[in-house]
Amino acid sequence: MGVPAPGMAAPAAGGFGPPPGLPTSPGAPGTPGGGTTPRKGGNLRRNAVWAFVGALLASAGWTTAVLVVPDLVSSDSSPRSLGSYHLSDDFCATAKPSRLLATYSVTTDANSPSHNTDRTAALDSMNCSMSLKRTGGGSDSEYASVYIRADLHKAVNPAPEQDAGKEFYRTRGYQITDIPGLGEAAFFIYKDDSGSGSYHSLFAEVQIRDGAMTYSISYNASYTQGKSTPPSMTELRNDLQTDADNAVRAMRK
Numbered sequence: 001m002g003v004p005a006p007g008m009a010a011p012a013a014g015g016f017g018p019p020p021g022l023p024t025s026p027g028a029p030g031t032p033g034g035g036t037t038p039r040k041g042g043n044l045r046r047n048a049v050w051a052f053v054g055a056l057l058a059s060a061g062w063t064t065a066v067l068v069v070p071d072l073v074s075s076d077s078s079p080r081s082l083g084s085y086h087l088s089d090d091f092c093a094t095a096k097p098s099r100l101l102a103t104y105s106v107t108t109d110a111n112s113p114s115h116n117t118d119r120t121a122a123l124d125s126m127n128c129s130m131s132l133k134r135t136g137g138g139s140d141s142e143y144a145s146v147y148i149r150a151d152l153h154k155a156v157n158p159a160p161e162q163d164a165g166k167e168f169y170r171t172r173g174y175q176i177t178d179i180p181g182l183g184e185a186a187f188f189i190y191k192d193d194s195g196s197g198s199y200h201s202l203f204a205e206v207q208i209r210d211g212a213m214t215y216s217i218s219y220n221a222s223y224t225q226g227k228s229t230p231p232s233m234t235e236l237r238n239d240l241q242t243d244a245d246n247a248v249r250a251m252r253k
Helices: 042-063 159-171 233-250
Strands: 104-107 114-119 123-134 143-153 175-178 185-194 199-210 213-224
Touching: 159 175, 159 185, 159 199, 185 233, 199 233, 213 233
Parallel strands: none
Antiparallel strands: 104 123, 114 123, 123 143, 143 213, 175 185, 185 199, 199 213
């Protein structure tokens, strides 16, 4: 499931959000071939679009990467119950990030908002991508992107994969904080990554696992230190956690 931290090279475990290493916009500082300080407005909007494209490609690729060999499957890999969790045809409506949208508005173009629902014998999945414009934000922190995903795992227990993905983030310098009271397991991921000079890439994500259901909501933005004030880690955690809790409840209705 969920959205990416620029500059990281390897993917997270399958199905739990866009892994680190998704492409940023061409020429952005901190990326191969990047320039200096990013131009305002147009480049920042393109950053969000590239984030969507990378999220969709990475998420789809890692969903299909799960290989189950029956003779080697332990009891930990046995399928879990889906309970009352179900798919919806418009995950942007079901999982609407209302808390984030109190600060941001959705920009509408060919790639935003975008949603998709897939049904297969082993895995059902839903995702939603939005490009956001921050109300009253600084010039280079106005734009952000959010990627939301939920998977219903019908053939395996998703817990070992999620645990591996959590450790993957940890070893690459992300801050990981467990969140009690959301499903069977939930945690918050955060990194404020300095790129070229005062340019920063900001990544935050909440992941939840409950039985055979996994969910993630990830946030990406960039800013120039001293020129704008991005959301704090506490603000992002509170917003994403609230939106995650509401989305998971909506999937059970």
